[in-house]
Amino acid sequence: MMSDITLYELDGCPYCAKVIDKLNELDLEYDSISVPRSHGERTEVEEVSGQTGVPVIIDEAHGIHGMPESDDIVEYLEETYAWYLLTPERIG
Numbered sequence: 001m002m003s004d005i006t007l008y009e010l011d012g013c014p015y016c017a018k019v020i021d022k023l024n025e026l027d028l029e030y031d032s033i034s035v036p037r038s039h040g041e042r043t044e045v046e047e048v049s050g051q052t053g054v055p056v057i058i059d060e061a062h063g064i065h066g067m068p069e070s071d072d073i074v075e076y077l078e079e080t081y082a083w084y085l086l087t088p089e090r091i092g
């Protein structure tokens with residue numbers, strides 16, 4: 001599905017993997033930005049979310065400018081996009 005989601009992530013981060021699994025399950029397109037390993041260099045993710053942990057998503061179309069916490073993100077994605085899996089086009 002077309003969407004404007006951006007995901008800040010880090011290779012090998014299990015919390016990020018959880019979010020990526022959900023994005024894939026919901027068939028959502030997203031842009032991925034790898035943050036630096038050093039927290040001190042994570043200036044961009046800190047700007048958008050006020051903290052340096054990943055994952056963080058941006059979904060401007062829905063007013064999400066920088067949401068941290070994988071559990072919150074997964075819940076948000078389900079609430080916002082799970083309907084898509086139930087549309088007649090997909091059920092066939």
Ligand SMILES: N[C@@H](CCC(=O)N[C@@H](CS)C(=O)NCC(=O)O)C(=O)O
Binds near residue numbers: 010013014016070
């Ligand atoms: N509770 C957070 C934990 C996220 C987390 O610990 N992410 C790691 C990488 S897997 C990180 O960015 N480190 C945060 C830190 O070390 O301060 C979530 O579920 O999103």
